Amino acid sequence: MIRTFAFDVGETLVRDDRYWASWADWLHVPRHTVSALVGAVVARGQDNAEALRLIQPGIDPSAAYQAREEAGRGEHLDETDVYEDVRPALSALREAGARVIIAGNQTVKAGALLRALDLPADLIATSGEWGVAKPSPAFFERLVAQADVPADEILYVGDHPQNDILPAQAAGLRTAHVRRGPWGCLWADDPTVIEAADHRIDSLTDLIPLAGQ
Known part of the structure; x- marks a missing residue:
């Protein structure tokens, strides 16, 4: 039962549209770029944060997340x-x-x-x-x-x-x-x-x- x-x-x-669109806007790249890269890295078995590293090598996703929050551009539902x-x-x-x-x-x-x-x-x-x-x-x-x-x-x-x-x-x-x-x-x-x-x-x-x- x-x-x-x-x-x-x-x-x-x-x-997840809003979540990844907000990352694209923060990184100043087209939204399609982020969506496509997230799809690519997940399809090959990698964590989706790898998409952010491909766009901005050396990025610390946790630190960037916190920066977005402090700038008033963080998570929203x-x-x-x-x-x-x-x-x-x-x-x-x-x-x-x-x-x-x-x-x-x-x-x-x-x-x-x-x-x-x-x-x-x-x-x-x-x-x-x-x-x-x-x-x-x-x-x-x-x-x-x-x-x-x-x-x-x-x-x-x-x-x-x-x-x-x-x-x-x-x-x-x-x-x-x-x-x-x-x-x-x-x-x-x-x-x-x-x-x-x-x-x-x-x-x-x-x-x-x-x-x-």
Whole structure:
């Protein structure tokens, strides 16, 4: 039985457009340049921060992030960043008796921004707040502890095989891969994803019939 639905954040619940566009503007390069480089480095298995280093060799992403915050050009989220199916899907899951957790690789500030959106979730947490990030097994151990149910009663929903589907499966959770955003579309029909994901969905509303199963 699935008693808890846990969700990745970027390109699962919210669009990443604004985040990377703001980095492009800060670095004074075309937005398409950043988007294309992020796609390229992630597709070849590198951390997305490598895209910033390609644009500006020697950049310290953490220091640059802090500089943006101090300049008033830091992280921002509002309702326009949230995918249209998020509120109806999460609300329906809770109405069906399931617990909803949002937990992804985001900063401490992003956690506060997500909570300010008042999404229909029982818990919202980020890797910055937990001090551990995906794909570390410790991230999923923390998630299971927070859910307070056996791992196989949790369905983790995400778009990225290496950060979401494969480590969640290895931790004993059930998984759902969403065909959404660049990574979700890129790997939707990958044999590894097909084998590892318990469910492959095109919309979060596809999860509603799974509540209680």
